[in-house]
Amino acid sequence: MTKQQLLETIRRVIKQELNEALTPEEQKELEELEYEFTSDVRHDSAISPSLYKRYKELKAKEAKTDEAAAPAPSKPKEKPGPVVAPGKPGEKQKPRRPLGNPSVKPAPKATMSEAEMLAKIVKRFKSKK
Protein backbone atom coordinates (compact mmCIF):
# COMPACT_ATOMS: atom_id res chain seq x y z
CA MET A 1 0.00 0.00 0.00
CA THR A 2 1.36 3.43 -0.89
CA LYS A 3 1.49 6.27 1.59
CA GLN A 4 -1.21 8.02 -0.40
CA GLN A 5 -3.46 4.97 -0.31
CA LEU A 6 -2.90 4.69 3.42
CA LEU A 7 -3.88 8.33 3.98
CA GLU A 8 -7.03 7.87 1.96
CA THR A 9 -7.95 4.80 3.94
CA ILE A 10 -7.41 6.67 7.21
CA ARG A 11 -9.57 9.55 5.98
CA ARG A 12 -12.30 7.15 4.94
CA VAL A 13 -12.26 5.47 8.35
CA ILE A 14 -12.31 8.83 10.15
CA LYS A 15 -15.20 9.95 8.02
CA GLN A 16 -17.05 6.72 8.74
CA GLU A 17 -16.37 7.14 12.47
CA LEU A 18 -17.50 10.76 12.47
CA ASN A 19 -20.57 9.97 10.41
CA GLU A 20 -21.66 7.75 13.21
CA ALA A 21 -22.28 10.99 15.04
CA LEU A 22 -25.07 11.38 12.50
CA THR A 23 -27.27 8.66 13.95
CA PRO A 24 -28.77 6.05 11.65
CA GLU A 25 -32.12 7.70 12.14
CA GLU A 26 -30.71 11.09 11.25
CA GLN A 27 -28.91 9.57 8.25
CA LYS A 28 -32.17 8.02 7.07
CA GLU A 29 -34.03 11.27 7.68
CA LEU A 30 -31.46 13.18 5.67
CA GLU A 31 -31.67 10.72 2.80
CA GLU A 32 -35.46 11.00 2.75
CA LEU A 33 -35.31 14.78 2.77
CA GLU A 34 -32.74 14.78 0.00
CA TYR A 35 -34.98 12.51 -2.05
CA GLU A 36 -37.92 14.75 -1.37
CA PHE A 37 -36.10 17.93 -2.38
CA THR A 38 -34.58 16.47 -5.53
CA SER A 39 -37.50 14.36 -6.73
CA ASP A 40 -38.94 15.21 -10.08
CA VAL A 41 -42.43 14.94 -8.67
CA ARG A 42 -41.89 17.31 -5.78
CA HIS A 43 -43.75 20.54 -5.46
CA ASP A 44 -42.13 23.62 -3.94
CA SER A 45 -45.24 24.12 -1.91
CA ALA A 46 -44.65 20.73 -0.30
CA ILE A 47 -41.39 21.88 1.32
CA SER A 48 -42.22 23.33 4.62
CA PRO A 49 -39.81 25.81 6.24
CA SER A 50 -39.39 23.52 9.22
CA LEU A 51 -38.43 20.58 7.04
CA TYR A 52 -36.00 22.76 5.14
CA LYS A 53 -34.46 23.98 8.41
CA ARG A 54 -34.10 20.39 9.57
CA TYR A 55 -32.49 19.46 6.28
CA LYS A 56 -29.96 22.29 6.65
CA GLU A 57 -29.11 21.18 10.18
CA LEU A 58 -28.46 17.64 9.09
CA LYS A 59 -26.40 18.78 6.08
CA ALA A 60 -24.33 21.04 8.27
CA LYS A 61 -23.61 18.16 10.59
CA GLU A 62 -22.62 15.97 7.67
CA ALA A 63 -20.42 18.71 6.17
CA LYS A 64 -18.62 19.07 9.47
CA THR A 65 -17.66 15.38 9.49
CA ASP A 66 -16.52 15.60 5.85
CA GLU A 67 -14.34 18.59 6.68
CA ALA A 68 -12.77 16.81 9.65
CA ALA A 69 -11.85 13.87 7.47
CA ALA A 70 -10.45 16.00 4.67
CA PRO A 71 -6.69 16.70 4.47
CA ALA A 72 -5.39 19.98 5.82
CA PRO A 73 -5.19 22.43 2.91
CA SER A 74 -1.71 23.60 3.85
CA LYS A 75 -0.32 20.08 3.81
CA PRO A 76 2.02 19.49 0.85
CA LYS A 77 0.94 16.89 -1.65
CA GLU A 78 2.46 13.51 -0.90
CA LYS A 79 4.47 11.83 -3.66
CA PRO A 80 3.30 8.32 -4.43
CA GLY A 81 5.63 5.78 -2.81
CA PRO A 82 6.89 2.58 -4.40
CA VAL A 83 4.11 0.22 -5.38
CA VAL A 84 6.12 -2.84 -4.40
CA ALA A 85 8.65 -3.53 -1.69
CA PRO A 86 12.20 -2.61 -2.72
CA GLY A 87 14.91 -5.24 -2.97
CA LYS A 88 13.30 -7.60 -5.43
CA PRO A 89 14.99 -8.21 -8.81
CA GLY A 90 14.15 -5.57 -11.33
CA GLU A 91 12.51 -3.37 -8.74
CA LYS A 92 15.55 -1.74 -7.19
CA GLN A 93 16.02 1.98 -7.24
CA LYS A 94 18.24 3.00 -10.13
CA PRO A 95 21.85 3.10 -8.94
CA ARG A 96 23.99 6.17 -9.50
CA ARG A 97 26.50 3.98 -11.32
CA PRO A 98 24.52 1.63 -13.56
CA LEU A 99 26.71 -1.06 -15.08
CA GLY A 100 26.50 -2.36 -18.64
CA ASN A 101 25.51 -1.07 -22.05
CA PRO A 102 22.41 -2.80 -23.47
CA SER A 103 23.25 -1.51 -26.98
CA VAL A 104 25.54 -4.43 -27.70
CA LYS A 105 25.37 -8.21 -27.68
CA PRO A 106 28.86 -9.72 -27.43
CA ALA A 107 29.51 -13.17 -28.89
CA PRO A 108 29.64 -16.10 -26.44
CA LYS A 109 33.12 -16.83 -25.19
CA ALA A 110 34.70 -20.24 -24.75
CA THR A 111 37.53 -21.44 -22.59
CA MET A 112 39.08 -23.44 -25.38
CA SER A 113 38.75 -22.97 -29.10
CA GLU A 114 38.32 -25.92 -31.41
CA ALA A 115 37.70 -25.81 -35.15
CA GLU A 116 39.03 -22.30 -35.62
CA MET A 117 42.12 -23.11 -33.61
CA LEU A 118 42.70 -26.18 -35.75
CA ALA A 119 42.39 -24.10 -38.89
CA LYS A 120 44.81 -21.55 -37.51
CA ILE A 121 47.35 -24.22 -36.55
CA VAL A 122 47.15 -25.87 -39.94
CA LYS A 123 47.66 -22.49 -41.57
CA ARG A 124 50.67 -21.77 -39.36
CA PHE A 125 52.22 -25.18 -40.05
CA LYS A 126 51.70 -24.78 -43.76
CA SER A 127 53.26 -21.33 -43.78
CA LYS A 128 56.32 -22.65 -41.90
CA LYS A 129 56.80 -25.39 -44.48
Place this chain on the structure above:
Amino acid sequence: MLHLVEVEYDKIFSPKTMTSLKGKSGESLRQMLGNKPLRQTMSRSMALLGEIIEAEDGYRDELEMIAAQMVTDAYPIIDYANIKIDAKIVNMSNIKLSEPQPQNDPTLPDFGKDDPEKLKAKRRIINGITQGASIRGAFGFMLFKEYLDEINPELVAKYNEILKLAFGIYDDENAIAMLLSMIAQNRNMPGGESEMEYNEEEEQFIIKAKAICFPMLVHEIVKGLYEIVGTEGFGPDKEKNQAIVGAVDKLSNEPNDLRFGKFFYDAISKIYNDSDIEDARVRELFFAEVYKLDENDFFSFVENVVNDELTSAQLSWATGTMKDIEKDLKKDDTGLEDLDE
Protein backbone atom coordinates in the same frame (compact mmCIF):
# COMPACT_ATOMS: atom_id res chain seq x y z
CA MET B 1 33.23 -1.56 -49.13
CA LEU B 2 34.54 -1.45 -45.64
CA HIS B 3 36.12 -4.67 -44.40
CA LEU B 4 37.01 -5.23 -40.79
CA VAL B 5 40.12 -7.37 -40.66
CA GLU B 6 42.05 -9.06 -37.85
CA VAL B 7 43.59 -6.97 -35.12
CA GLU B 8 46.52 -8.52 -33.27
CA TYR B 9 48.19 -7.42 -30.06
CA ASP B 10 51.55 -6.81 -31.73
CA LYS B 11 49.80 -4.30 -34.00
CA ILE B 12 48.21 -2.56 -31.01
CA PHE B 13 51.14 -2.33 -28.59
CA SER B 14 54.70 -1.15 -28.96
CA PRO B 15 57.52 -3.73 -29.25
CA LYS B 16 58.59 -2.75 -25.75
CA THR B 17 55.16 -3.56 -24.34
CA MET B 18 54.98 -6.84 -26.27
CA THR B 19 58.36 -7.85 -24.87
CA SER B 20 57.12 -7.04 -21.38
CA LEU B 21 53.91 -9.05 -21.94
CA LYS B 22 55.81 -12.04 -23.27
CA GLY B 23 58.17 -11.86 -20.31
CA LYS B 24 55.25 -11.93 -17.89
CA SER B 25 53.75 -14.82 -19.84
CA GLY B 26 56.99 -16.80 -19.52
CA GLU B 27 57.02 -16.21 -15.77
CA SER B 28 53.37 -17.26 -15.57
CA LEU B 29 54.16 -20.45 -17.46
CA ARG B 30 56.78 -21.37 -14.87
CA GLN B 31 54.38 -20.63 -12.02
CA MET B 32 51.41 -22.46 -13.49
CA LEU B 33 53.06 -25.52 -15.00
CA GLY B 34 56.53 -25.66 -13.46
CA ASN B 35 58.85 -27.75 -15.58
CA LYS B 36 56.24 -30.24 -16.74
CA PRO B 37 56.55 -31.21 -20.37
CA LEU B 38 53.52 -30.09 -22.28
CA ARG B 39 52.36 -33.56 -23.26
CA GLN B 40 52.44 -34.58 -19.61
CA THR B 41 50.46 -31.47 -18.71
CA MET B 42 47.77 -32.29 -21.19
CA SER B 43 47.39 -35.93 -20.22
CA ARG B 44 47.38 -35.01 -16.53
CA SER B 45 44.62 -32.46 -17.09
CA MET B 46 42.54 -35.06 -18.93
CA ALA B 47 42.91 -37.53 -16.08
CA LEU B 48 42.19 -34.85 -13.47
CA LEU B 49 39.10 -33.68 -15.26
CA GLY B 50 37.71 -37.21 -15.27
CA GLU B 51 38.32 -37.50 -11.53
CA ILE B 52 36.68 -34.13 -10.85
CA ILE B 53 33.60 -34.91 -12.93
CA GLU B 54 33.23 -38.22 -11.13
CA ALA B 55 33.63 -36.60 -7.70
CA GLU B 56 31.08 -33.89 -8.54
CA ASP B 57 28.50 -36.39 -9.76
CA GLY B 58 25.44 -36.16 -7.54
CA TYR B 59 26.38 -32.69 -6.27
CA ARG B 60 25.90 -30.66 -9.43
CA ASP B 61 22.84 -28.75 -8.24
CA GLU B 62 24.55 -27.69 -5.04
CA LEU B 63 27.78 -26.80 -6.82
CA GLU B 64 25.88 -24.65 -9.32
CA MET B 65 24.35 -22.74 -6.42
CA ILE B 66 27.69 -22.42 -4.65
CA ALA B 67 29.33 -21.14 -7.82
CA ALA B 68 26.68 -18.42 -8.22
CA GLN B 69 26.83 -17.56 -4.51
CA MET B 70 30.60 -17.53 -4.47
CA VAL B 71 30.88 -15.09 -7.34
CA THR B 72 28.13 -12.92 -5.81
CA ASP B 73 30.06 -12.80 -2.53
CA ALA B 74 33.38 -12.12 -4.18
CA TYR B 75 31.96 -9.49 -6.56
CA PRO B 76 29.41 -7.35 -4.69
CA ILE B 77 28.91 -5.36 -7.88
CA ILE B 78 26.57 -8.20 -8.95
CA ASP B 79 24.04 -7.27 -6.27
CA TYR B 80 24.52 -3.55 -6.79
CA ALA B 81 23.93 -3.80 -10.55
CA ASN B 82 21.08 -6.30 -10.03
CA ILE B 83 22.72 -8.90 -12.30
CA LYS B 84 21.12 -12.33 -12.49
CA ILE B 85 23.22 -15.50 -12.73
CA ASP B 86 22.09 -18.62 -14.59
CA ALA B 87 24.83 -21.23 -14.01
CA LYS B 88 24.83 -24.88 -15.07
CA ILE B 89 27.26 -27.77 -14.83
CA VAL B 90 26.73 -29.81 -17.98
CA ASN B 91 28.22 -32.66 -19.97
CA MET B 92 30.83 -31.79 -22.54
CA SER B 93 28.41 -32.53 -25.38
CA ASN B 94 26.12 -29.76 -24.11
CA ILE B 95 28.68 -27.07 -24.84
CA LYS B 96 28.28 -25.96 -28.42
CA LEU B 97 29.53 -22.57 -29.31
CA SER B 98 27.61 -20.53 -31.79
CA GLU B 99 29.68 -19.05 -34.57
CA PRO B 100 30.08 -15.28 -34.60
CA GLN B 101 28.62 -13.18 -37.41
CA PRO B 102 30.65 -13.08 -40.62
CA GLN B 103 33.13 -10.22 -40.53
CA ASN B 104 32.72 -9.03 -44.11
CA ASP B 105 29.05 -8.23 -43.86
CA PRO B 106 28.31 -5.95 -46.83
CA THR B 107 25.83 -4.03 -44.71
CA LEU B 108 28.57 -2.73 -42.43
CA PRO B 109 27.54 0.61 -41.03
CA ASP B 110 29.16 3.90 -41.80
CA PHE B 111 31.54 4.54 -38.91
CA GLY B 112 31.55 8.29 -39.57
CA LYS B 113 34.26 9.98 -37.53
CA ASP B 114 34.99 6.77 -35.60
CA ASP B 115 38.01 4.79 -36.70
CA PRO B 116 36.93 1.12 -36.87
CA GLU B 117 40.54 -0.06 -36.50
CA LYS B 118 40.80 1.73 -33.19
CA LEU B 119 37.40 0.47 -32.06
CA LYS B 120 38.47 -3.09 -32.88
CA ALA B 121 41.76 -2.71 -31.05
CA LYS B 122 39.94 -1.37 -27.99
CA ARG B 123 37.49 -4.27 -28.09
CA ARG B 124 40.35 -6.75 -28.40
CA ILE B 125 42.03 -5.39 -25.28
CA ILE B 126 38.73 -5.40 -23.38
CA ASN B 127 38.19 -9.03 -24.41
CA GLY B 128 41.66 -9.77 -23.08
CA ILE B 129 40.81 -8.15 -19.75
CA THR B 130 37.57 -10.17 -19.62
CA GLN B 131 39.50 -13.41 -20.06
CA GLY B 132 42.18 -12.30 -17.61
CA ALA B 133 39.65 -11.37 -14.94
CA SER B 134 37.97 -14.75 -15.32
CA ILE B 135 41.24 -16.65 -14.92
CA ARG B 136 42.07 -14.75 -11.73
CA GLY B 137 38.49 -15.06 -10.44
CA ALA B 138 38.33 -18.82 -11.00
CA PHE B 139 40.66 -19.42 -8.05
CA GLY B 140 38.07 -17.90 -5.71
CA PHE B 141 36.74 -21.40 -4.94
CA MET B 142 39.01 -21.34 -1.88
CA LEU B 143 36.28 -19.21 -0.22
CA PHE B 144 34.15 -22.35 -0.02
CA LYS B 145 36.94 -24.78 0.86
CA GLU B 146 35.18 -25.99 4.00
CA TYR B 147 32.04 -26.95 2.10
CA LEU B 148 33.95 -28.49 -0.79
CA ASP B 149 35.95 -30.57 1.68
CA GLU B 150 32.64 -32.03 2.88
CA ILE B 151 31.90 -33.30 -0.62
CA ASN B 152 35.38 -34.67 -1.14
CA PRO B 153 38.52 -33.59 0.75
CA GLU B 154 40.62 -33.99 -2.41
CA LEU B 155 38.51 -31.65 -4.54
CA VAL B 156 40.12 -28.33 -3.63
CA ALA B 157 43.61 -29.55 -4.49
CA LYS B 158 42.31 -30.98 -7.75
CA TYR B 159 40.51 -27.74 -8.63
CA ASN B 160 43.69 -25.82 -8.01
CA GLU B 161 45.69 -28.16 -10.19
CA ILE B 162 43.22 -28.30 -13.09
CA LEU B 163 43.00 -24.52 -13.28
CA LYS B 164 46.76 -24.15 -13.32
CA LEU B 165 47.02 -26.75 -16.05
CA ALA B 166 44.09 -25.48 -18.10
CA PHE B 167 45.20 -21.87 -18.09
CA GLY B 168 48.94 -22.42 -17.87
CA ILE B 169 49.07 -23.89 -21.37
CA TYR B 170 48.05 -20.53 -22.83
CA ASP B 171 51.43 -19.20 -21.78
CA ASP B 172 53.16 -21.83 -23.90
CA GLU B 173 53.46 -21.24 -27.60
CA ASN B 174 53.96 -24.97 -28.11
CA ALA B 175 50.58 -25.66 -26.56
CA ILE B 176 48.93 -25.04 -29.87
CA ALA B 177 50.94 -27.84 -31.42
CA MET B 178 49.90 -30.11 -28.60
CA LEU B 179 46.28 -29.16 -29.06
CA LEU B 180 46.61 -30.17 -32.69
CA SER B 181 47.62 -33.61 -31.52
CA MET B 182 44.65 -33.76 -29.14
CA ILE B 183 42.25 -32.63 -31.79
CA ALA B 184 43.62 -35.28 -34.18
CA GLN B 185 42.87 -37.87 -31.51
CA ASN B 186 39.42 -36.40 -31.01
CA ARG B 187 40.27 -35.56 -27.42
CA ASN B 188 39.74 -31.83 -27.62
CA MET B 189 37.45 -30.41 -24.98
CA PRO B 190 35.81 -27.09 -24.45
CA GLY B 191 35.69 -26.43 -20.72
CA GLY B 192 32.70 -24.15 -20.82
CA GLU B 193 31.11 -21.09 -22.29
CA SER B 194 29.44 -17.94 -21.10
CA GLU B 195 27.39 -15.14 -22.51
CA MET B 196 25.45 -12.19 -21.26
CA GLU B 197 21.91 -11.21 -22.09
CA TYR B 198 19.89 -8.10 -21.40
CA ASN B 199 16.28 -8.53 -20.37
CA GLU B 200 14.65 -5.32 -21.58
CA GLU B 201 11.43 -5.91 -19.67
CA GLU B 202 13.20 -6.36 -16.35
CA GLU B 203 16.01 -3.96 -17.34
CA GLN B 204 18.39 -6.58 -16.04
CA PHE B 205 21.59 -8.21 -17.27
CA ILE B 206 21.79 -12.00 -17.06
CA ILE B 207 24.98 -14.05 -17.00
CA LYS B 208 24.44 -17.41 -18.69
CA ALA B 209 27.29 -19.76 -17.89
CA LYS B 210 27.80 -23.44 -18.66
CA ALA B 211 30.81 -25.58 -17.78
CA ILE B 212 31.79 -29.18 -17.31
CA CYS B 213 32.94 -28.79 -13.71
CA PHE B 214 32.72 -26.42 -10.76
CA PRO B 215 35.97 -24.41 -11.10
CA MET B 216 35.34 -23.88 -14.81
CA LEU B 217 31.80 -22.76 -14.01
CA VAL B 218 33.15 -20.14 -11.59
CA HIS B 219 35.55 -19.04 -14.31
CA GLU B 220 32.68 -18.74 -16.80
CA ILE B 221 30.48 -16.72 -14.43
CA VAL B 222 33.27 -14.23 -13.76
CA LYS B 223 33.82 -14.04 -17.51
CA GLY B 224 30.13 -13.23 -17.96
CA LEU B 225 30.39 -10.49 -15.35
CA TYR B 226 33.37 -8.90 -17.06
CA GLU B 227 31.58 -9.26 -20.38
CA ILE B 228 28.90 -6.96 -18.97
CA VAL B 229 31.56 -4.54 -17.71
CA GLY B 230 33.12 -4.75 -21.17
CA THR B 231 29.99 -3.45 -22.87
CA GLU B 232 30.85 -0.07 -21.35
CA GLY B 233 33.52 0.18 -24.02
CA PHE B 234 30.84 0.55 -26.69
CA GLY B 235 28.85 3.57 -27.75
CA PRO B 236 25.08 3.78 -28.26
CA ASP B 237 25.09 2.79 -31.97
CA LYS B 238 23.94 -0.84 -32.10
CA GLU B 239 24.96 -1.42 -35.70
CA LYS B 240 28.51 -0.21 -35.19
CA ASN B 241 28.76 -2.21 -32.00
CA GLN B 242 27.69 -5.46 -33.65
CA ALA B 243 30.07 -4.88 -36.54
CA ILE B 244 32.95 -4.60 -34.06
CA VAL B 245 31.76 -7.66 -32.13
CA GLY B 246 31.54 -9.64 -35.38
CA ALA B 247 35.10 -8.72 -36.29
CA VAL B 248 36.76 -9.18 -32.90
CA ASP B 249 34.83 -11.66 -30.73
CA LYS B 250 36.28 -14.74 -32.41
CA LEU B 251 37.36 -18.08 -31.01
CA SER B 252 40.68 -17.78 -32.80
CA ASN B 253 41.45 -14.64 -30.78
CA GLU B 254 40.86 -16.28 -27.44
CA PRO B 255 44.21 -18.05 -26.87
CA ASN B 256 46.14 -14.78 -26.99
CA ASP B 257 43.38 -12.98 -25.06
CA LEU B 258 43.83 -15.59 -22.34
CA ARG B 259 47.59 -15.33 -22.60
CA PHE B 260 47.99 -11.55 -22.32
CA GLY B 261 44.68 -10.41 -20.87
CA LYS B 262 45.50 -11.47 -17.33
CA PHE B 263 48.38 -8.98 -17.27
CA PHE B 264 46.11 -6.12 -18.39
CA TYR B 265 43.68 -7.13 -15.67
CA ASP B 266 46.39 -7.42 -13.02
CA ALA B 267 47.85 -4.02 -13.89
CA ILE B 268 44.53 -2.15 -13.76
CA SER B 269 43.40 -4.05 -10.65
CA LYS B 270 46.66 -3.03 -8.96
CA ILE B 271 45.59 0.62 -9.09
CA TYR B 272 42.49 -0.31 -7.10
CA ASN B 273 44.37 -2.67 -4.79
CA ASP B 274 46.98 0.00 -4.00
CA SER B 275 44.34 2.60 -3.18
CA ASP B 276 42.85 3.02 0.27
CA ILE B 277 39.38 2.17 -1.06
CA GLU B 278 37.84 -0.94 0.47
CA ASP B 279 34.53 -1.08 -1.37
CA ALA B 280 35.08 -3.94 -3.84
CA ARG B 281 32.34 -2.63 -6.14
CA VAL B 282 34.66 0.23 -7.06
CA ARG B 283 36.96 -2.24 -8.86
CA GLU B 284 34.50 -3.24 -11.62
CA LEU B 285 33.06 0.27 -11.86
CA PHE B 286 36.58 1.61 -12.31
CA PHE B 287 37.18 -0.85 -15.15
CA ALA B 288 33.96 0.49 -16.70
CA GLU B 289 35.31 4.04 -16.49
CA VAL B 290 38.58 2.97 -18.12
CA TYR B 291 36.58 1.36 -20.94
CA LYS B 292 34.66 4.59 -21.45
CA LEU B 293 37.85 6.51 -22.23
CA ASP B 294 38.17 7.51 -25.86
CA GLU B 295 40.36 5.17 -27.91
CA ASN B 296 43.60 7.17 -27.77
CA ASP B 297 43.37 7.78 -24.03
CA PHE B 298 42.41 4.14 -23.51
CA PHE B 299 45.43 2.74 -25.42
CA SER B 300 47.78 5.13 -23.67
CA PHE B 301 46.35 4.23 -20.27
CA VAL B 302 46.55 0.45 -20.83
CA GLU B 303 50.03 0.55 -22.35
CA ASN B 304 51.37 2.70 -19.54
CA VAL B 305 49.71 0.72 -16.78
CA VAL B 306 51.08 -2.57 -18.16
CA ASN B 307 54.57 -1.06 -18.14
CA ASP B 308 53.98 0.48 -14.71
CA GLU B 309 54.56 3.90 -16.26
CA LEU B 310 51.31 5.79 -15.66
CA THR B 311 51.79 9.54 -16.00
CA SER B 312 50.93 11.72 -13.01
CA ALA B 313 47.84 12.94 -14.91
CA GLN B 314 46.71 9.35 -15.55
CA LEU B 315 47.30 8.38 -11.94
CA SER B 316 45.45 11.45 -10.73
CA TRP B 317 42.51 10.67 -13.04
CA ALA B 318 42.42 7.08 -11.79
CA THR B 319 42.50 8.10 -8.13
CA GLY B 320 39.89 10.81 -8.59
CA THR B 321 37.62 8.51 -10.56
CA MET B 322 37.73 5.79 -7.91
CA LYS B 323 36.97 8.34 -5.17
CA ASP B 324 34.00 9.64 -7.16
CA ILE B 325 32.70 6.11 -7.61
CA GLU B 326 33.12 5.41 -3.91
CA LYS B 327 31.17 8.56 -3.02
CA ASP B 328 28.32 7.64 -5.36
CA LEU B 329 28.14 4.16 -3.88
CA LYS B 330 27.98 5.60 -0.37
CA LYS B 331 25.16 7.90 -1.44
CA ASP B 332 23.29 4.93 -2.89
CA ASP B 333 23.87 2.87 0.25
CA THR B 334 22.85 5.56 2.71
CA GLY B 335 20.35 7.56 0.69
CA LEU B 336 22.19 10.70 1.83
CA GLU B 337 22.83 13.32 -0.81
CA ASP B 338 25.13 15.60 1.15
CA LEU B 339 28.09 13.29 1.61
CA ASP B 340 30.30 15.60 -0.43
CA GLU B 341 30.27 18.20 2.32
